[in-house]
Amino acid sequence: MTNLRTSNRRDIIDSHLHLVDFLQYTEGFPALLRQMDETGVDRAVIFGLPVIKKWNAFDAEEPLYYLDDDGRCYYYSFTDQIVQAGLEAMPEADQARFAPLICGFNPTDRHAVKHVERLMQKNGRFWRGVGEILLRHDDLTNLTFEETARANHPAMTPVYELCAAKQLPILLHQNSTSVGRHDEYVYLHELEEVLNAHGNLTVVWAHCGLSRRVMHDKYHEMIERMLTTYPQLHLDVSWVSYDTLISVDHLVSQDWVALIERFADRFMIGSDLVGRFGELKPTLRRYDAVLQALGNSARQKVARGNAERIFFGAG
Numbered sequence: 328m329t330n331l332r333t334s335n336r337r338d339i340i341d342s343h344l345h346l347v348d349f350l351q352y353t354e355g356f357p358a359l360l361r362q363m364d365e366t367g368v369d370r371a372v373i374f375g376l377p378v379i380k381k382w383n384a385f386d387a388e389e390p391l392y393y394l395d396d397d398g399r400c401y402y403y404s405f406t407d408q409i410v411q412a413g414l415e416a417m418p419e420a421d422q423a424r425f426a427p428l429i430c431g432f433n434p435t436d437r438h439a440v441k442h443v444e445r446l447m448q449k450n451g452r453f454w455r456g457v458g459e460i461l462l463r464h465d466d467l468t469n470l471t472f473e474e475t476a477r478a479n480h481p482a483m484t485p486v487y488e489l490c491a492a493k494q495l496p497i498l499l500h501q502n503s504t505s506v507g508r509h510d511e512y513v514y515l516h517e518l519e520e521v522l523n524a525h526g527n528l529t530v531v532w533a534h535c536g537l538s539r540r541v542m543h544d545k546y547h548e549m550i551e552r553m554l555t556t557y558p559q560l561h562l563d564v565s566w567v568s569y570d571t572l573i574s575v576d577h578l579v580s581q582d583w584v585a586l587i588e589r590f591a592d593r594f595m596i597g598s599d600l601v602g603r604f605g606e607l608k609p610t611l612r613r614y615d616a617v618l619q620a621l622g623n624s625a626r627q628k629v630a631r632g633n634a635e636r637i638f639f640g641a642g
Contacts, residue, residue, distance in 0.1 A: 337363075337364075337367050337368060337369035337370075338367055338369070338630055338631065339366070339367055339368045339369065339596070339611055339614075339630050339631055340368070340369055340370045340371065340372070340595070340630070340631040340634040340635055340638075340639075341363070341368050341370075341371040341372065341596075341597050341598050341607075341611060341634075342371075342372045342531075342563045342565070342595040342596060342597040342633075342634040342638070343372060343459070343498070343533065343563045343565040343566075343597025343598065343599050344359075344371045344372060344373050344374075344597060344598055344599070344600055345373075345374060345375065345376050345459075345599070345600065345601040345602060346359070346373050346374065346375055346409065346410050346413060346602065347375050347376050347406060347409055347410075347601065347602045348376065348391070348392075348601040348602030348603065349376060349378070349379060349380040349390075349391070349392055349393050349400070349601065350379065350380060350391060350602075351375070351376065351379055351403065351405070351406060351409060352602050353409070353413065353602045354602065354603055354604055355413060356413050356414060356416075356417050356421065356425075357417075358604055359371075359604045359607075360417075360421060360424070362604040362605065362607040362608065363424070363607065365607075365608055366607050366608040366611055366612065367612075368607070368611065369424065369631065370423075370424045370425065370426070370631075370634075370635070370639065371424065371425055371426070372425075372426045372428065372455070372456075372498075372597070372634060372638045373410060373414070373425045373426065373427050373428070374410060374427065374428040374429075374430045374458060374459055374498075375406030375407055375409055375410050375430055375431060376403075376406055376430070376601065377402055377403065377404075377406060377430045377431050377432065377433075377434075377459075377460065377461055378393075378400040378401060378402055378403060378461065378467075378471055379400060379401060379403040379406075380392070380393055380395075380398060380400050381398045381399050381400065381401060382398065383396075383398045386398060393466070393467050393470055394466060397470070398470075399470055399471065399472050400467065400470050400471045400472070401471070401472045401473075402431070402432065402433040402471075402472075402473070403431060404431035404432060404442060405431065406430065406431040407429055407430065407431040407446060408431075410427050411427065411450070411453060414427055415453075426455035426456070426634075426638035426639050427453060427454055427455060428454065428455060428456045428457055428458045428459070428498060428638075429442075429443050429446050429447075429454050429456075429457050429458075430457065430458055430459055430460060433473060433476075433482075434460050434461075434462060434476045434480060434482055434483055434486075435473050435474045435475070435476050435480055435482050436473075436482050437481060437482045437485075438482075439482050439483070439485075439486055440482075440485035440486050440489055443457060443486060443489060444489065447489075447493070451493075454495075455495070455496075455638050455639070455640075456490070456495045456496040456497060456498065456637075456638060457486065457490055457495060457496075457497045457498070458496075458497055458498025458499065458531065458533075459498045459499070459500055459533055460476075460483075460497065460498065460499050460500065461476065461500050462476045462477050462478050462480075462499060462500055462501040462502075462517075463475075463476070463477060463478070463500070463501050463502035463514045463517070463538075464476075464500050464502060464538055465502065465506055465538035465539050465540060465541065466506075466539075467538075477501070477514070477517045478499060478501045478514075478517040478518045478520070478521045479517040479518075479520040479521055483521070484524075487521060487524075487525045487528050488525070490528055490529075491525055491527045491528040494529075495529075496529040496530070496531055496561075496637050496638060497528065497529070497530055497531070498531045498533055498563070499518070499530060499531070499532060499533060500533040500534065500538075501514065501517065501518050501532065501533075501536060502514050502536060502537070502538050502541050503515045503518075503536035503537070503541065503543070503546075503549065504541055504543065505541070506538075506539070506540040506541055509542050509543055509544070510543070512543065512549060515536075515549070518530075518532070518536075519553075519557075522556075522557040522559065522560060525559075526559060527559070528559055529559055529561070529637060530557075530559055530560050530561065531561045531562070531563055531595075531637065532553075532560060532561070532562045532563070533563055533565065533566075534563065534564075534565050534566045534567060534568040534599070535550060535562045535563075535564060535568040535572065536550075536562075537566075537567055537568045537571055537572070538567065539567060542571060546572055547572070547580075547582050547583055547586050550562070550586065551586055551589075551590075554590045554593055560593065561593045561594070561595065561633065561637065562593060562594050562595070563594075563595050563596065563597045564594060564595070564596050564597070564614070564617075565596065565597035565598065565599040566597075566599040569613065569614065569617075573617055574613070574616055574617060577616075579616050579617050579620055583617070584617060584620045584621065587617070587621060587625065587629060588621055588622060588625045591621070591624065591625035591628045591629060592628060592633060593633070594628075594629045594633065595629060595633045595634045595637075596611070596614045596618075596629060596630065598610045598611050614630075618630055
């Protein structure tokens with residue numbers, strides 16, 4: 328199959344990219360920009376990680392990822408400052424290639440909105456939205472201190488209201504179901520409650536509502552119903568969602584091609600890399616298979632147009 332990227336052409340916007348990893352480490356913006364140019368990525372939606380992994384005294388080896396051991400994670404608000412400081416140190420032309428989002432707050436704390444307000448008051452023009460907010464999230468939910476985060480937690484309501492008032496998008500990680508129940512959607516009602524209550528809020532559903540071991544045989548039918556019912560809902564295809572749903576064993580699902588074509592204004596693609604960027608090219612260029620299967624208009628929207636409109640304010 329022909330690769331969609333031609334020489335010196337940037338045809339993709341990465342809609343889901345973490346500057347830091349679970350230890351808040353990053354290779355930095357210069358390294359990221361080199362990989363973006365090599366991959367054909369014009370711009371990226373960038374954010375930190377709202378949690379950091381604890382290194383327990385009894386663990387001899389330092390954990391680098393949230394699943395490396397049973398050490399807990401805790402909320403880490405400085406992640407937003409890492410993003411802002413790193414980006415502001417770059418030339419203005421490079422800064423313009425990124426849409427930074429706010430994520431460094433505890434989504435179960437009713438003071439959470441104050442963190443967003445403070446950053447917006449300090450430099451409102453810098454921030455392009457809120458996210459990725461980690462709500463229902465496979466094992467990470469159980470490994471994170473505090474109560475369980477969920478889309479319809481009361482602490483999130485003023486955050487939604489603020490985003491709607493300022494016309495800012497919000498990126499949510501909210502599993503559609505649990506890792507042990509694959510014949511129903513046990514957490515979907517939590518997201519639907521938010522969508523019903525906040526009709527003017529632009530919501531991007533990270534990974535199409537999937538995490539590891541979260542699945543359903545007729546997932547595309549649920550997504551079709553959600554997109555039909557909630558016009559403010561958008562989805563990013565990133566992380567496990569692509570290989571779980573759309574391109575299983577390197578065969579592109581025609582059901583998903585038809586769904587994306589029908590709702591071409593509502594899908595975008597992202598790498599979901601965390602802090603290290605050497606795998607950006609193989610991670611993003613794998614989407615060429617499904618992009619090539621779309622019509623020209625749908626391909627442009629999914630590859631870059633939707634992210635450009637939602638996060639960069641174009642169009």
